[in-house]
Amino acid sequence: MAEVYAKCTSYRDLVAGSPAEREFLQWLMAFLDSPSLWFHLSPVEVLHWEDLGTRLVVGGEEEVGLAMPYSRPTSVEGRLAPLDGDVEGNIAVADLPADLDDAKYIVLEAARRGASAVVFTGERPRRIVVTGEPGFKSDAAPPPIPAASFGDLKRHLGRRARLEVATRSRVTYSYSLIAFNSFENTPMISAHWDHWLVGATDNCAGVEAAVLAFVELAAGEFPIALGLFTAEEGVAPHVPSFYWAWGSFNYLRRWRPTLLVNVDVVGVGTPRIYAMPYLHEELKSLGPVEWPVAYFDSVHYERWGLPALTISSLRDAWDRYHSPADSHVDVENVLYVAELAKRAVKVKPRAPQVGLEEYGLANPEADPYAAWSAVYNYLVLFRDLRHSEIVYANVPRFLRGEAGSYSRIDLLGGPTLCVGDCAGAFETYRALLGL
Numbered sequence: 344m345a346e347v348y349a350k351c352t353s354y355r356d357l358v359a360g361s362p363a364e365r366e367f368l369q370w371l372m373a374f375l376d377s378p379s380l381w382f383h384l385s386p387v388e389v390l391h392w393e394d395l396g397t398r399l400v401v402g403g404e405e406e407v408g409l410a411m412p413y414s415r416p417t418s419v420e421g422r423l424a425p426l427d428g429d430v431e432g433n434i435a436v437a438d439l440p441a442d443l444d445d446a447k448y449i450v451l452e453a454a455r456r457g458a459s460a461v462v463f464t465g466e467r468p469r470r471i472v473v474t475g476e477p478g479f480k481s482d483a484a485p486p487p488i489p490a491a492s493f494g495d496l497k498r499h500l501g502r503r504a505r506l507e508v509a510t511r512s513r514v515t516y517s518y519s520l521i522a523f524n525s526f527e528n529t530p531m532i533s534a535h536w537d538h539w540l541v542g543a544t545d546n547c548a549g550v551e552a553a554v555l556a557f558v559e560l561a562a563g564e565f566p567i568a569l570g571l572f573t574a575e576e577g578v579a580p581h582v583p584s585f586y587w588a589w590g591s592f593n594y595l596r597r598w599r600p601t602l603l604v605n606v607d608v609v610g611v612g613t614p615r616i617y618a619m620p621y622l623h624e625e626l627k628s629l630g631p632v633e634w635p636v637a638y639f640d641s642v643h644y645e646r647w648g649l650p651a652l653t654i655s656s657l658r659d660a661w662d663r664y665h666s667p668a669d670s671h672v673d674v675e676n677v678l679y680v681a682e683l684a685k686r687a688v689k690v691k692p693r694a695p696q697v698g699l700e701e702y703g704l705a706n707p708e709a710d711p712y713a714a715w716s717a718v719y720n721y722l723v724l725f726r727d728l729r730h731s732e733i734v735y736a737n738v739p740r741f742l743r744g745e746a747g748s749y750s751r752i753d754l755l756g757g758p759t760l761c762v763g764d765c766a767g768a769f770e771t772y773r774a775l776l777g778l
Contacts, residue, residue, distance in 0.1 A: 346374065347554050348677070351536060351547035352670075359537050359574035359590065360391030360515040367536065368520060371571065375522055375554070380561065383521040387573065387593040388514065390580045395509040397491045399462060401499045408493035409468040409540075410508050411446065413582050417489045419459045420505045423496065431457030434506055436496055439465035440730075443665065446490070447473045447584075448729050454487040460506050461488065464496040469666040470539045472577050476584035478723045478731060478753045483581035514580045517573040519590045521598075522557065525566035530688045531600035532557050532567065534607060535575030535590065535640055541670045544660045546575070548610035548672045548680075552654075555681035560688070567688065568600055572640055575607075585756045591640035603651040604688045605641040609680045610672025612659020616687065618652035619645060620719065621695040626652065629686055637721050637733045637755060645735065646756065648716030650692035654680055702739035704776060717776055721755035742769035 350370060354363050372382060394410040401423070421433035426449065435453040440446055446463060450473050453461045463469075469492050476484030489508045523529065534553035535546050550571060557569035574590035595603075616632045617639070626632045635645045636653070644651035656676075663669040694711040697718045704717055718739060724732045726749055733755060734741075746752060746765040753759045758775060761768040 345551075347371070348547050348551040348672075351538075351550055352541050352543055355540060356394065357536065357538050357542065358392065358576070359389040359517040359578075361393070364517060364537065364573065368518060371520060375558075377561075379524055380522050381524070383523070385519040385521060385594045386516050387519065387590050388580055389517045389574050389589065390512055390578050390582060391515045391517075392512040392578070393510060395511055397508050399491070399493060399496070399504055399506050401502050401504040406493050406496065408462070408491045409470045410510050411463075411470060411473045411486070411490040411492060412577060413472065413474075413512065414486055414489035414491065414508055414510055416510045417460065417508045418505065419489075420503065421459055423462070423499050423502055423504050425500060426453060432459060434459060434504060435461045436500060437461060437463055439463045439469060439492065442730065443469065443471040445730050446471050447475075447486070448477065448731075450486060450488060450490050451475065451477065452729070458488060460508075461490040462496060462506060463490065463492040465492070465494065467494055467666050467668060468492040469664075471665055472586045474582060474584040474586060477725070477728055478751075478759070479585040479733070479755055480753070481583045481585055481756055484584040485582045517590065519573050519594050520571040521568060521594070523568040524561045524564070527566055528601050529566040529568050530602035530604065531570045532684050532688055533570035533572060533591070533603060533605045533640055535572040537573055537576050537590075539576060539665055540667055543669050543672050544610045544656070545608045545664060545669060546606075548677045549606040549608065552609060552677050552681040552684060553606045555678070556684040556688070560685055565689075570594065570600075575640055587638065588640045588642050592643050595643050599649065601650070602688065602690060602692050603641055603644050603649070604684050605639055605651065605653040606655075606680060606684055607639045607653055608655045608657040608660050608664070610656070610660075610677050612656040612676075614654050614656050614676070614680050614683060615658070616652055616654055616683075617641070619650055619695070621715070622650060622652060622690065622692055625690045625692070626687065629683060635735045637735070642721070642755075646716065646720060648695065648712035648714070648719070652687060654683055654687070703773065704739065723753040723755055724749050725751035738772060739769060742772055
């Protein structure tokens, strides 16, 4: 294992639209160049964001941290106040939540109560996108106040401090790289190269595994495509709250491989296959198979009901995910993932079968994939505005059964189905489908 992973991890914060990304893209094309392969560069408009240096000055001490994307540059002073204390006009200090995406709810609450910024404290600094909209929608939602992450700050509580966040952003173009050996419809192995910090498991090891699998399949003349995506970590120029998988969305809404085998966050722990349920029977001989998880480039195929799976060890890599600790992987683990991807991509997906009439959603004109997505899709669930959970579910069954115990339910990337009283969410969903 080697060259691709080593080159990828040599870049710290390899982000969409950066000069470093252009350099890496050119290197990849040279590395993959072969008389039997063709290449396509898929352009996508992105917001290129850089953290130029983030620090917290308390008395004579200085703590170095990480700006949370997509915070704007700032220099603010105030008392370091606990989140449940008097944060108005001050800098709120909060523990990093177990679910990193809940960081934005902390920022939204602190902003509502008048805080000038939020600093997160934990065992180590970590980075996650923070936006200004509860849930995950396609609407513009820049963060209301800057946020940054540090190590342990508890000893500084109550003291005056100055937070300096130096960031820079501009709208530009980035490119996903597609390599292929056939002009027929083929399956695709995919991975994203953009990463925060070193990005060993997320996702330089995934790029290495995808390239290994693709090169070996192409050498054997198996018709195959390789999708190396930009902007998985973010973000569209308008900073939507559904911030991830932007590069793959822009490609997959125009080009449709027959099967998408995605590789993301691998190299440690146990690789699991997160797949559309109608693919489970064909995949169960390859290893643990579970229902889809939204946080990968496969999410859009899953939302559209199309055949997709992601191979990932995210569950086992969580303690290092998006942190400086994500700096190494197990070589044998990556080689195993490459072999797993080679086997998975040879699955011949059958069109899904689902009876819309069973759920009161009769539409005889719906193709099988649209019918599947009408029944099985992602919901964003709220019990309050401090936490949300994204679940892949049988939507009609869930809305008729469990919806009443939630205070808000959204479709991922789509409209809000209910706020407050969710008992009637199914009828709202049915009306949205026009059925």
